[in-house]
Amino acid sequence: MxxxxxxxxxxxxxxxxxxxxxxxxxxxxxxxxxxxxxxxxxxxxxxxxxxxxxxxxxxxxxxxxxxxxxxxxxxxxxxxxxxxxxxxxxxxxxxxxxxxxxxxxxxxxxxxxxxxxxxxxxxxxxxxxxxxxxxxxxxxxxxxxxxxxEKNNFEIEELDIKILKHLADGTSQDEIIEILKTLGTKPNSKSAMEKRLSRLKDFFKANNTLHLISIVKDMGII
The missing domain is CATH 3.40.50.2300 (Response regulator)
Incomplete structure (x- = not known):
């Protein structure tokens, strides 16, 4: 003991x-x-x-x-x-x-x-x-x-965390897309970015991007 x-x-x-x-x-x-x-x-x-x-x-x-x-x-x-x-x-x-x-x-x-x-x-x-x-x-x-x-339909990925960190630092979505392209990280299109953020908002029940960042910060994810 x-x-x-x-x-x-x-x-x-x-x-x-x-x-x-x-x-x-x-x-x-x-x-x-x-x-x-x-x-x-x-x-x-x-x-x-x-x-x-x-x-x-x-x-x-x-x-x-x-x-x-x-x-x-x-x-x-x-x-x-x-x-x-x-x-x-x-x-x-x-x-x-x-x-x-x-x-x-x-x-x-x-x-x-x-x-x-x-x-x-x-x-x-x-x-x-x-x-x-x-x-x-x-x-x-x-x-x-x-x-x-259980295997969840949606799981947080390393790319999600990177995107959230960039957003928390004030980086715009367009700038993040360019960063991902420079690094050779895919998916890196605008539509893929919007879909990913939409799924994250749904998953965390966030009203908007600012609310999403606030939630993941409070949870210690970023």
């Missing part, structure tokens, strides 16, 4: 629920942070003291305060923590249910578990901690595991 745990969660009620789970599992050494930057600093400090954390439990969404954060969301936090401490176990505990985002966490940040915040999430979190502490298996909440196994 894990000996030392850090929780990254900004909602007090959720924090208390996670702490109770740890107490039920006889894990007495834990800390919590309401901000990603603070959680990262604690993890780094623990490594320097030669007393590293065994497990990170992190939400994905964090409310902003008056400070401008260096690490803006849980996606960035788990990625940076994985790079800093490759052997730490990571469980994401979130309301997020979009399969492409969850897949990205498993593939890119190599998280060990994803627990969906729901009516049964406390028990699922206990199961996740028990499973991950005693094996190399991954845990995924049953509500979303089937969705992850």
């Amino acid at each position: 894990f000996k030392k745990v850090i929780i990254a969660e900004d909602i007090d009620a959720m924090n208390l629920g996670i702490q109770q789970v740890l107490k039920d599992l006889n894990i007495a050494d834990y800390q919590h942070s309401k901000f990603c930057d603070d959680a990262f600093l604690k993890i780094r400090a623990a490594i320097h003291k030669n007393e590293p954390f065994d497990l990170l439990i992190s939400d994905l969404s964090f409310k902003k305060d008056h400070r401008e954060p260096n690490i803006k969301n849980g996606d960035e936090l788990v990625q940076k923590v994985r790079e800093l401490q490759p052997d730490i176990k990571i469980i994401v505990y979130s309301v997020e249910d979009k399969s492409f985002r969850i897949k990205s966490l498993f593939e890119n940040a190599e998280i060990d578990g994803f627990v969906l915040k729901s009516l049964n999430s406390i028990e699922e979190l206990k199961k996740a901690i028990n499973l991950i502490s005693s094996s190399d298996k991954k845990f995924i909440s049953p509500e979303i595991s089937s969705a992850l196994q």
